[in-house]
Amino acid sequence: MYLSELVKLAGVSGNENAVRSFIKERIAPFCERIEIDSMGNLMAFKKGTNNCGKTLMLCAHMDEVGLIVSRITEEGFLKFKTVGGIDPRVLISKRVSVGAAGLPGVIGRKAIHLLTPEERKKAPKVKELYVDIGAKDKADAESKVAVGDYIAFESAFVPFGDGLVKAKALDDRLGCAILLELAQESCPWDVCFAFTVQEEVGLRGARLCARRIKPDMALVIEGTTCSDLPETEERAVSTRLGKGAAISLIDGATSYNRKIAQQLYQLAAKHDIPVQFKQTATGGNDAGIIHVSAGGIVTAAVSVPARYIHSPVSVISLKDYQAAKELTRLWIQEVLHADFA
Amino acid sequence: MKNALLQLAAKDGMSGFEFSLTEVVSNLLAPYCASVERDPMGNVVGVIPAKNPDAKSVMLEAHIDGIGLMVSGISEEGFLSFVPVGGVDSAILPGAEVRVWGKEVLYGVIGAKPPHLQTGGQDKATAIKDMYIDLGLCGEVVRQKVSVGDMVCFAEEPAALCNDVFSGKSFDDRAGLISLLLCLENLKGKELPFTIYVVAAVQEEVGLRGATMVSERLSPDCAFVVDVCHGDTPDAGSESIFKLGSGAVISFGPNIHPYLSSLAKEVAEKENIAASFDADGGDTGTDAWAVQVANGGIPVLLLSIPLRYMHTTVETLHFDDVQAVGDLLAAILQNLDLEVLACTFQN
Numbered sequence: 001m002y003l004s005e006l007v008k009l010a011g012v013s014g015n016e017n018a019v020r021s022f023i024k025e026r027i028a029p030f031c032e033r034i035e036i037d038s039m040g041n042l043m044a045f046k047k048g049t050n051n052c053g054k055t056l057m058l059c060a061h062m063d064e065v066g067l068i069v070s071r072i073t074e075e076g077f078l079k080f081k082t083v084g085g086i087d088p089r090v091l092i093s094k095r096v097s098v099g100a101a102g103l104p105g106v107i108g109r110k111a112i113h114l115l116t117p118e119e120r121k122k123a124p125k126v127k128e129l130y131v132d133i134g135a136k137d138k139a140d141a142e143s144k145v146a147v148g149d150y151i152a153f154e155s156a157f158v159p160f161g162d163g164l165v166k167a168k169a170l171d172d173r174l175g176c177a178i179l180l181e182l183a184q185e186s187c188p189w190d191v192c193f194a195f196t197v198q199e200e201v202g203l204r205g206a207r208l209c210a211r212r213i214k215p216d217m218a219l220v221i222e223g224t225t226c227s228d229l230p231e232t233e234e235r236a237v238s239t240r241l242g243k244g245a246a247i248s249l250i251d252g253a254t255s256y257n258r259k260i261a262q263q264l265y266q267l268a269a270k271h272d273i274p275v276q277f278k279q280t281a282t283g284g285n286d287a288g289i290i291h292v293s294a295g296g297i298v299t300a301a302v303s304v305p306a307r308y309i310h311s312p313v314s315v316i317s318l319k320d321y322q323a324a325k326e327l328t329r330l331w332i333q334e335v336l337h338a339d340f341a
Numbered sequence: 342m343k344n345a346l347l348q349l350a351a352k353d354g355m356s357g358f359e360f361s362l363t364e365v366v367s368n369l370l371a372p373y374c375a376s377v378e379r380d381p382m383g384n385v386v387g388v389i390p391a392k393n394p395d396a397k398s399v400m401l402e403a404h405i406d407g408i409g410l411m412v413s414g415i416s417e418e419g420f421l422s423f424v425p426v427g428g429v430d431s432a433i434l435p436g437a438e439v440r441v442w443g444k445e446v447l448y449g450v451i452g453a454k455p456p457h458l459q460t461g462g463q464d465k466a467t468a469i470k471d472m473y474i475d476l477g478l479c480g481e482v483v484r485q486k487v488s489v490g491d492m493v494c495f496a497e498e499p500a501a502l503c504n505d506v507f508s509g510k511s512f513d514d515r516a517g518l519i520s521l522l523l524c525l526e527n528l529k530g531k532e533l534p535f536t537i538y539v540v541a542a543v544q545e546e547v548g549l550r551g552a553t554m555v556s557e558r559l560s561p562d563c564a565f566v567v568d569v570c571h572g573d574t575p576d577a578g579s580e581s582i583f584k585l586g587s588g589a590v591i592s593f594g595p596n597i598h599p600y601l602s603s604l605a606k607e608v609a610e611k612e613n614i615a616a617s618f619d620a621d622g623g624d625t626g627t628d629a630w631a632v633q634v635a636n637g638g639i640p641v642l643l644l645s646i647p648l649r650y651m652h653t654t655v656e657t658l659h660f661d662d663v664q665a666v667g668d669l670l671a672a673i674l675q676n677l678d679l680e681v682l683a684c685t686f687q688n
Contacts, residue, residue: 161477
């Protein structure tokens with residue numbers, strides 16, 4: 001299963017090498033041409049069967065949120081900054097892997113016994129936290145780690161409950177996995193499978209891809225927020241786990257093409273694929289930069305709901321994953337020839 | 342012994358639910374003891390009898406329970422609410438992985454509402470009432486398998502960092518038990534003039550309860566408690582904080598019998614065992630506090646292993662310190678004079 005292998009790889013924004021190598025090796029046999037640009041975006045081009053000269057861009061981002069070493073203390077602890085949007089409250093008492101060698105470390109904070117009552121009530125600040133690799137002192141740490149080394153969450157792929165899985169980096173390795181699976185099938189249009197870098201730090205990679213590919217249409221496959229916990233106000237529930245692929249209508253970065261959104265929803269309903277609209281209007285993904293690139297590109301997004309997204313323990317339903325994959329496959333096959341103008 | 346530490350730390354067994362751990366503990370003690378017994382409360386006691394049946398006795402004690410959580414409610418959708426058992430820092434809970442001991446053992450993660458939906462906003466620590474255990478099962482199935490009161494343990498595998506530094510849950514105080522085993526390893530083949538009770542006690546984290554019961558029952562003439570103390574971290578300050586790898590920590594103060602703390606200091610110097618000293622003005626916060634006044638009074642010494650991030654899932658220690666405590670304890674026992682101890686305040 002591509003997904004379980006992909007989430008094991010460390011690929012914090014700016015350091016997607018391991019993910020890119022993995023994908024490149026596996027997608028090459030199914031594509032005519034592979035291009036890698038100056039930022040590290042991977043684009044795999046596959047010829048369509050109907051020779052209409054139109055190109056579809058399927059997009060998933062390779063990067064994940066994480067940390068970067070900013071300073072090594074005299075005692076040999078690693079101070080860090082966040083890469084991408086991380087709530088510092090999920091960091092305390094978590095395992096990480098540091099640098100290219102994957103050195104094991106833990107994120108510490110002084111014990112509860114040493115916290116003042118005031119400190120206990122406050123959320124920690126990133127600058128108060130540090131990674132402990134067990135180094136004796138600064139020199140010992142410097143022999144193993146350097147400022148600028150990336151730090152990824154360490155969290156196993158665990159299937160549990162009723163068809164759920166827990167892992168880090170599900171956002172957006174699930175998109176990468178779906179693209180890898182779909183690349184093995186034929187497609188009416190020409191398709192460019194775009195695996196982008198640096199989505200989590202501002203949709204940086206997709207901008208270059210959209211401009212280079214100039215597709216006639218784009219579809220982004222994403223992991224999206226899921227806040228279906230108890231006692232959550234109905235209007236704050238963006239998606240529900242296990243209720244199918246989530247179609248975006250609007251978010252903080254994109255007003256999506258309603259025709260495609262409706263078409264995707266109806267197509268799913270027709271084929272009994274579980275589907276839902278994303279209910280909230282916040283957040284964003286690579287669609288935000290793609291749809292305004294190259295003079296404007298018609299763009300849609302199909303997402304898989306992920307609880308506790310951007311934490312080491314993101315949770316998705318494999319049913320939703322399958323739904324997103326099947327819906328995308330059907331749409332590519334059945335609807336691509338439609339006119340969206 | 343490093344493997345034994347990792348084996349113990351991988352086990353569940355929070356205060357009051359140590360049953361999943363007692364067999365492993367018994368097996369670890371068995372090679373050193375003439376007999377190993379488990380009492381109805383779950384305490385495990387290994388006995389190394391003296392030749393003389395009238396000999397005095399010494400208790401070596403560490404606690405084997407850890408902090409945890411307990412199911413306090415099940416929502417309509419199947420999410421579990423919970424309460425802490427022992428001193429749990431709620432800051433470690435968002436994103437923690439757990440095992441719920443229902444009719445079967447179920448894996449789950451602790452989820453919090455997204456940051457912008459939490460009560461108190463993003464600057465406040467996440468409140469336990471804003472967190473749920475997510476088992477990934479519907480309400481109906483959860484209610485079949487889980488009940489209020491079920492034990493919830495952290496699903497955290499221990500791991501090695503660099504330089505013989507290890508990290509895992511419940512090193513407080515299962516590392517203490519490893520020090521006791523290292524002490525017994527040191528004493529192999531050596532005959533001591535007193536009976537030794539090796540005690541793996543329960544329910545320390547909820548009020549020093551196992552040690553209290555065992556002390557009454559065994560009625561030892563002297564006791565040695567091994568526990569953890571705070572290790573050095575950038576935010577911990579320096580008072581009563583000990584560097585990882587700096588050796589055993591010997592406690593002084595009203596909780597500790599002065600003959601025993603002085604003997605420990607002398608022996609450490611004489612035998613060249615790395616040690617430092619800690620002073621507590623009263624309660625040491627360990628089983629030593631209960632043992633001292635149990636059974637009409639038992640002279641007690643506390644030896645500690647420096648530990649970073651106490652009461653988290655990534656408690657971190659240096660194995661050299663576990664070894665140093667074991668070595669020091671063995672050396673103390675070989676220099677211990679129970680007659681002198683008994684006369685300390687007589688003249």
